[in-house]
Structure formats: C-alpha cells, structure tokens
Amino acid sequence: MGWMRGRAGALAVAVVVLALTACDGAAPAPDAGRGAGDDQRYGAAPVRDAGVTYQPDVVFVAGGGGAVRSVSPDALTWRIDPGAGGADKVRRGRVMFLTGRVVGRVLDARRDGADLAVTLGPVDLTEVIRDGTFDGQSAIDAPVEHAAGTPFWSEVDGEPGAGPTVAPTNRRAPGVTRTAALHLTTGQAPEQAPERAVVRVAARRAEAAGGFRVTPFCCSGGVGARFTYDAGGVRVAGTATLLLGRPSAGFHLEIRGGRVTVARLEIGGMIGLRLDIAAATETGHNINKRLPVPLDFSVPIGQILGVPFSATVNQTVGVQTAFSAKDGNIKASGEWSLAGAIGFGYADGSFTPKMPGPFTVRNSILDSMTGVSVGVNGIIVDHQASFRVGLGAFGFTAGLYATVTTTAGLTVGSAAGAPLAFCRGAQLGIWLDYGVGYKIPAYLVKAINAFLDLFNATPIEQSAGIGKVDTIFNKYEVEPNVKLCR
Numbered sequence: 001m002g003w004m005r006g007r008a009g010a011l012a013v014a015v016v017v018l019a020l021t022a023c024d025g026a027a028p029a030p031d032a033g034r035g036a037g038d039d040q041r042y043g044a045a046p047v048r049d050a051g052v053t054y055q056p057d058v059v060f061v062a063g064g065g066g067a068v069r070s071v072s073p074d075a076l077t078w079r080i081d082p083g084a085g086g087a088d089k090v091r092r093g094r095v096m097f098l099t100g101r102v103v104g105r106v107l108d109a110r111r112d113g114a115d116l117a118v119t120l121g122p123v124d125l126t127e128v129i130r131d132g133t134f135d136g137q138s139a140i141d142a143p144v145e146h147a148a149g150t151p152f153w154s155e156v157d158g159e160p161g162a163g164p165t166v167a168p169t170n171r172r173a174p175g176v177t178r179t180a181a182l183h184l185t186t187g188q189a190p191e192q193a194p195e196r197a198v199v200r201v202a203a204r205r206a207e208a209a210g211g212f213r214v215t216p217f218c219c220s221g222g223v224g225a226r227f228t229y230d231a232g233g234v235r236v237a238g239t240a241t242l243l244l245g246r247p248s249a250g251f252h253l254e255i256r257g258g259r260v261t262v263a264r265l266e267i268g269g270m271i272g273l274r275l276d277i278a279a280a281t282e283t284g285h286n287i288n289k290r291l292p293v294p295l296d297f298s299v300p301i302g303q304i305l306g307v308p309f310s311a312t313v314n315q316t317v318g319v320q321t322a323f324s325a326k327d328g329n330i331k332a333s334g335e336w337s338l339a340g341a342i343g344f345g346y347a348d349g350s351f352t353p354k355m356p357g358p359f360t361v362r363n364s365i366l367d368s369m370t371g372v373s374v375g376v377n378g379i380i381v382d383h384q385a386s387f388r389v390g391l392g393a394f395g396f397t398a399g400l401y402a403t404v405t406t407t408a409g410l411t412v413g414s415a416a417g418a419p420l421a422f423c424r425g426a427q428l429g430i431w432l433d434y435g436v437g438y439k440i441p442a443y444l445v446k447a448i449n450a451f452l453d454l455f456n457a458t459p460i461e462q463s464a465g466i467g468k469v470d471t472i473f474n475k476y477e478v479e480p481n482v483k484l485c486r
Contacts (some may be wrong), residue, residue, distance in 0.1 A: 068099070212289050214226070248269060265387075
C-alpha cells in the first residue's frame with residue numbers, strides 16, 4: 001500500500017551506531033559518520049531483535065542510510081558502499097536489507113567504479129520475515145518527500161482494459177446513435193483539491209513526461225494530484241483529491257512460519273472525494289496516458305522489534321480523452337462525502353473490509369458539466385492513492401496496503417442534438433484494494449521488465465501475498481433521463 005513527499009534536510013543529531021549480524025553469520029561494520037539526515041533520505045537501519053526471525057536468504061548490510069551513495073532515476077538501482085559490512089554477501093537472488101526503504105530481492109549486483117550497484121525488485125514481507133508480531137500507530141499528516149527523479153517508466157501509454165470499465169459497452173454515450181456509441185474503457189479514477197487542502201510539506205514537485213505534468217500532494221487535507229497535459233493540440237487540466245482530516249494509520253501483523261496469520265490495517269480520517277477536470281482539442285486528437293508518480297510521501301513509524309516500518313503514500317494518475325470533433329471540449333467538477341476509515345482485518349484465512357460511508361453527493365458533477373461541440377466528447381480520469389505500511393520505496397513497498405481507486409468517465413453529447421436534448425453522462429466508480437504483500441500495475445511491470453532484460457537482470461513479479469478488491473461505489477447517471485440520452 002502504499003504514501004508519497006517532502007525533501008529530506010540535514011539534521012544535526014548524535015551518531016547512531018548499529019551492530020547487525022547477517023543471517024549467514026557475518027557481523028556488519030558500525031555506522032560510522034551516519035546521521036538523521038541519512039535516515040530521512042534513505043530510511044532507518046534494521047536492528048536484530050530476539051522477537052523476530054528472518055528468512056535465511058536475507059543479507060543485512062551495515063551502515064544504514066550512510067552506506068547509500070545514490071539511487072538511480074528509475075528507482076531500481078541503489079549505489080552503496082562496497083566496504084559496508086555484509087555488502088560482500090549481496091548477490092542475485094538474495095534479499096538485501098540495508099534500511100526500511102532500501103530492501104528488496106537482488107535482481108542484479110555488480111561493481112561500478114567505487115560503488116556496488118544493486119538493482120532491487122519488490123519482495124513480499126514474508127520473504128523477509130519468517131516469524132514476528134508487530135503493532136503500530138502513526139499520524140500521517142506531515143510526511144517526508146522522497147523523489148526518485150525522472151524514471152524511464154514515469155509516463156506509460158494507457159492500455160485498454162487495464163482497469164475497471166468506466167461505462168458498460170452496451171450503453172450509448174449521451175447524444176450518440178447506437179452504431180456510433182462512444183466506449184470509454186480504461187483504468188481507474190480521480191478527485192480534486194483546492195489550494196487550501198494542499199499539504200504540509202516543504203515544497204511541491206512537478207513530474208513531467210511527454211507533456212503530462214503531475215504535482216502530487218499529501219497528507220493533511222487530502223491525498224491527490226494536480227495534473228496538466230498540453231501537446232499535439234490537446235489540453236487537459238484538473239485535480240483529483242481523496243479528502244482527509246487528521247489522517248492516521250494503525251496496524252497489527254502476525255507472521256508465523258513465513259505466512260501471514262493475522263493482519264489489520266486502518267487508515268483513519270476519510271472525508272470525501274473531489275474532482276475538477278477541463279479538456280479541449282483543436283485537432284480532434286486524443287490521448288491515453290498514465291503516470292505512476294515517482295514520488296513517495298513517507299512517515300517513519302519507528303522500529304518495531306527492530307524492523308523500521310514506515311507509512312507510505314504513493315499515487316498513479318491517468319487521463320484518456322475521446323473527442324469526436326476538432327473543436328472538442330468538456331469541463332466538470334464534483335464533490336462527494338465519504339467519511340470514516342478504510343482498511344481491513346484478516347484472520348483464519350478470511351478478509352473483513354473496513355469501508356467508509358455513507359457515500360453522498362455534495363456537488364453534482366452532472367450539473368456542472370459543459371462542453372459545446374459539433375461532436376460527442378468524453379474523458380476518463382483515474383486516480384489511485386495507495387496507503388502502505390511496510391518496507392520498500394517508490395511503489396515497490398511490501399506490507400499491509402489499502403488502495404483507493406477512483407474512476408470518473410464523463411461524456412457530453414453533440415450540440416447538433418441540443419434542440420432535442422443536451423445529453424450528459426457520468427460514471428463514478430470507487431474501489432478498495434487491500435491485503436498484505438505488494439501489487440504493481442501490469443503496464444508498469446511490463447515496462448520495467450523490458451528494461452531489466454537489457455542487462456539480463458531477473459524480472460520482477462507483478463504481485464505477491466494475499467489480497468482482495470471490493471467496490472465502494474459504482475454508478476452510471478445520465479441527464480436528461482430520456483431515450484435519446486440513455
């Protein structure tokens with residue numbers, strides 16, 4: 001599950017000295033010269049505790065964040081000090097555990113100049129921990145921002161069918177004949193946020209790729225993203241926000257024999273959703289873009305039995321347009337209440353979801369929708385906000401997770417049909433994806449594995465662990481509710 005933002009600053013504190021013993025018996029060197037700034041930037045180091053049994057292929061590397069020299073813009077390769085204790089035992093197939101953020105399955109490890117370049121893939125929590133019981137609670141209103149840079153996977157063209165269908169394909173888009181029905185079938189969805197709901201972090205960062213710019217924010221007031229696109233005669237601007245008030249994360253996790261036996265995750269402070277979107281084209285061109293935002297908002301929960309857990313938020317934004325005329329345009333905004341908490345409980349092999357509610361309309365997106373054009377116009381905006389408690393970084397975090405996916409599909413009928421009826425349609429879907437392990441979008445895994453194949457590195461898996469998906473809300477509405485528009 002994952003949480004993202006806030007640039008690490010240098011804090012003067014006492015040097016932390018950790019004595020770690022690797023699973024294979026090696027004794028890592030102390031963390032000479034390491035400070036809190038390294039912990040903020042790269043995460044805190046683990047400390048061996050009698051209450052936790054690790055898997056036999058876990059290799060502890062000493063030095064914590066002070067042993068990290070850099071992370072690549074693709075967020076996959078960590079360059080570390082080859083002289084750090086335990087670094088000589090890092091090899092492909094093993095699990096490297098350096099800090100709470102620098103942990104994963106080793107896909108490739110090689111000397112590169114004065115560095116040891118280690119490419120890490122996601123790893124399930126039970127591939128790190130064999131036995132242990134963990135409890136934690138943390139506010140998540142003032143996270144630290146971790147930016148990966150501009151990775152090669154920072155913009156991916158959308159793939160039809162990659163997520164929930166926005167509008168059933170047997171429905172006609174408003175104002176369109178059945179033979180010319182507009183099928184909007186892509187991913188997930190968004191929300192919106194005003195300036196006042198923006199974050200309590202030092203600075204905002206915009207990630208740009210191919211004309212698509214996204215500025216994510218978190219966490220006091222909401223988790224969301226402002227996004228724009230301006231290329232090829234297509235312009236899009238909007239904001240999607242999962243509204244929060246005093247957000248917090250609480251969890252309980254029991255692992256026995258490398259299996260999750262009991263788990264609980266609760267993300268508190270849900271208030272609602274907000275969406276604001278405007279799009280236009282002068283050429284009739286369309287886009288289908290998705291941006292996994294390479295930025296984490298992370299709040300250290302602290303070492304629980306020596307394991308440095310963090311609460312992390314990360315996001316994905318997608319936009320797909322469906323303009324049928326050169327002068328296409330569409331604009332709409334809406335707000336919905338969705339109060340309470342999200343999460344789940346797991347015991348005896350069964351999940352019990354925790355859903356917010358009730359879901360009610362504050363401002364109707366249908367009432368606000370406009371878009372005068374000679375053709376039919378449509379847009380899908382999808383937004384994923386993943387809340388995760390566990391280990392790892394940049395969307396590859398493994399642990400307990402709850403992901404809220406919101407998808408809004410909007411259509412406006414042709415002005416040519418306005419004398420009979422000006423048709424508007426909207427489908428809003430909200431899903432809760434939860435469990436213990438990790439999940440990565442299929443299109444992202446495909447892009448990353450194509451890159452890893454270039455240097456014969458081990459490919460990553462799309463998911464691991466246990467989980468489930470439930471529908472919070474899914475409804476299609478059309479106005480006016482007449483035969484021409486349905």
